[in-house]
Amino acid sequence: MCLVALWPSILGLALITGIVIAPVCLQKLGRRLTNQLSTLPALTGWALLIFAKDPTTLLVSRFLQGFGMGIQAASAPISIAEYSAPKYRGAFLATIAFSFSTGMLVAHVFGTLLYWRSAAMACGSCYVISLILISLSPETPPYLSTKGKFKECRKSFRWLRGWGSQSEKELEILLNCQKQNNFQIRQVSKWKVYLETVKKPEFYKPTVIMMFMFVLFQMSGMTVVPSYTLPMMAEVTDGTIEPYTSMLMVDVVRFATAVLACIVVNKLNRRTVLFIGISISVISLFVTSLLLYLKDFGYISDEYKWTPLIPTLIYIFGKTLGILPIPWAIAGEIFPLAYRSLGSGISGMFLSLMFFVVVKTAPTSFRQIGVKGTFCIYGLSIAICGAFLFYLLPETKGKTLYEIECHFKGIKEDKKSIEMDEKGRILELGTVEEG
Structure with missing residues (x-):
């Protein structure tokens, strides 16, 4: 019993x-x-x-x-x-x-x-x-990016997603956003972050x-x-x-x-x-x-x-x-x-x-x-x-993880502008604010 x-x-x-x-x-x-x-x-x-x-x-x-x-x-x-x-x-x-x-x-x-x-x-x-x-x-690309392992991140991401232009855009957004976040986290104590x-x-x-x-x-x-x-x-x-x-x-x-x-x-x-x-x-x-x-x-x-x-x-x-x-x-x-x-x-x-x-x-x-x-x-x-x-509950279907994050931050018009050549190589990366 x-x-x-x-x-x-x-x-x-x-x-x-x-x-x-x-x-x-x-x-x-x-x-x-x-x-x-x-x-x-x-x-x-x-x-x-x-x-x-x-x-x-x-x-x-x-x-x-x-x-x-x-x-x-x-x-x-x-x-x-x-x-x-x-x-x-x-x-x-x-x-x-x-x-x-x-x-x-x-x-x-x-x-x-x-x-x-x-x-x-x-x-x-x-x-x-x-x-x-x-x-x-492999290890997930986002986790590798949080640890500053950007080379390994690129390798893992491309192993999972291939070399398509849309995938490359998402990869560059991930890397650039994480570089900014890593820099900001280093400027403050962990307790303050929590x-x-x-x-x-x-x-x-x-x-x-x-x-x-x-x-x-x-x-x-x-x-x-x-x-x-x-x-x-x-x-x-x-x-x-x-x-x-x-x-x-x-x-x-x-x-x-x-x-x-x-x-x-x-x-x-x-x-x-x-x-x-x-x-x-x-x-x-x-x-x-x-x-x-x-x-x-x-x-x-x-x-x-x-x-x-x-x-x-x-x-x-x-x-x-x-x-x-x-x-x-x-x-x-x-x-x-x-x-x-x-x-x-x-x-x-x-x-x-x-x-x-x-x-x-x-x-x-x-x-x-x-x-x-x-x-x-x-x-x-x-x-x-x-x-x-x-x-x-918001709708998340078809959105990247970054876009979902922007929704909760209240950022409605934050888009990453990425230009690529015919071979899929990144030419320019910037942030475009519309409106």
Whole structure:
């Protein structure tokens, strides 16, 4: 009983620990090394799970997995955003949601078909593949530029983006802006920099937006549903569908929608995708609750007791389409380069705290007011967060990270003028102020 009570809590505490450490690692060690190191505690956690013989080892294993996940949660959006071009950044950031959904599906398939120690070995092997792929990648160009490694920055940028004229323009903007920032930072103390940072709109506005984003993320049931799929679906279907079958149905819908989201996020505006997902989720949650209440009062006959399953699957579709990918996409784009590690750490901390609160309250909520009442609370929470984000969230699709930074600074007409010859070489770089 003690293990059951601590199992979700230990993961939340581990996530907080990992996210607290992540900003320091990202700033001091770089994106690439931080991502490499994040795989090691996760690998150790899975190895302990394979050989575990007592509850203490299981809890230590869970903590190490959560610790690695915490570092990854803070570093992955930043790394992907800094690697990718504006045109494809949305699709690449949406792969975080795709990976989440794929992981849930694969883990549930392994758990259903394999002995639990074998399943742990199969899941742990994914981190070995991840470590190899990260090791083959270069450091991100923006991080190299913050360290004054401009030669390495050019090499990494061109390895990732090629030698196109548009890419060269973005590279020169990055280098020149960072040279100015590096010079300014050297003129003042670090403490003064931190004190001034929290007062800047380009820092506190994105931070507030990400707080609402991650409240939305957690209150949509994003982490609760995978943890309580079996009892939740047993109540939704009233036993008319075998619980493991309904769990796999949820996983398949989530996986297929995550694949679709990678395409949709790159084609449509971020705000459009987010609010479509919010609308679908809110409506389907309330419809599911209504059907469950009608069933309890005897207004739905026995042969149609499975009908709440339909809006439940639509809810899974809606939240996976918009609420799952967009917060991670925005998290990688919205913070200025100078504050990206710090901002990601603060917003990630809020994500972990919300995870802890939601997971700890979920069992009591399901027990006291049932799935129908819990879905009503989730639907109302999503609607409230969506209302705030409608007024706070700017559109970021197709914009460079520098342009997004200018938006929060309130600079509307700040453009970099770059002239290039027919071979793509820079002829002139300057700042043009229009109006």
